[in-house]
Amino acid sequence: MPSFEKIEVRLLLINLLTKMMFCLWQTRLSAVLAGQAAAAIANLDIVENENIPDQARVKGELLREKIRALDLPAIGEVRGIGMINGVQLVKNRETREKFEANAGFAKRVSYLGWENGLILRPLIDDGLQISPSVVITEKQFDELVAKLGASIDQAYQEYCSK
Structure with a gap:
């Protein structure tokens, strides 16, 4: 089970990326940022699941x-x-x-x-x-x-x- 700190970091990352996507929506970069957000979250999953630290x-x-x-x-x-x-x-x-x-x-x-x-x-x-x-x-x-x-x-x- 993820710790409180890991959940908090994940929520902050999602919040930041959501705000960036909203700001850049009119520039058509939101699809790119959505992919980057998904990749960032997948990387966090790997770090947690494989116990990298x-x-x-x-x-x-x-x-x-x-x-x-x-x-x-x-x-x-x-x-x-x-x-x-x-x-x-x-x-x-x-x-x-x-x-x-x-x-x-x-x-x-x-x-x-x-x-x-x-x-x-x-x-x-x-x-x-x-x-x-x-x-x-x-x-x-x-x-x-x-x-x-x-x-x-x-x-x-x-x-x-x-």
């Missing part, structure tokens, strides 16, 4: 555990919510010492990840954002974590050899 929570925590298990010296912290995850890269894990501002360590890891077939988003202060789709499989998780580990390790070896 819980899947994101469980899979996100699994991903963070696997990244922590890499136990690499350049990984300072792994955090996130759902499938939106961040990895803080550090020069020294024990002291949490950061890389020099001009080192561009996260950018280098992101570039190496790209070469390995992994899309990473470098953030300021040497962080990485990793946001896989909620439909990711266990095998894909393992592949993602292996490529991430290889990219971080290679960038760290390059940095240490300078």
Whole structure:
């Protein structure tokens, strides 16, 4: 049974789309908007029926555990919510010492990840954002974590050899 909040969101969406259709009725876009409203409601049904928020929570925590298990010296912290995850890269894990501002360590890891077939988003202060789709499989998780580990390790070896 849908919760009160889900019903309220659905009613607000229907109300908003109804008002938009009424306003645009004379421009003959109402049929298009009606189709979009139906699609939006169908998407809400999928999110509810397949329990997407819980899947994101469980899979996100699994991903963070696997990244922590890499136990690499350049990984300072792994955090996130759902499938939106961040990895803080550090020069020294024990002291949490950061890389020099001009080192561009996260950018280098992101570039190496790209070469390995992994899309990473470098953030300021040497962080990485990793946001896989909620439909990711266990095998894909393992592949993602292996490529991430290889990219971080290679960038760290390059940095240490300078």
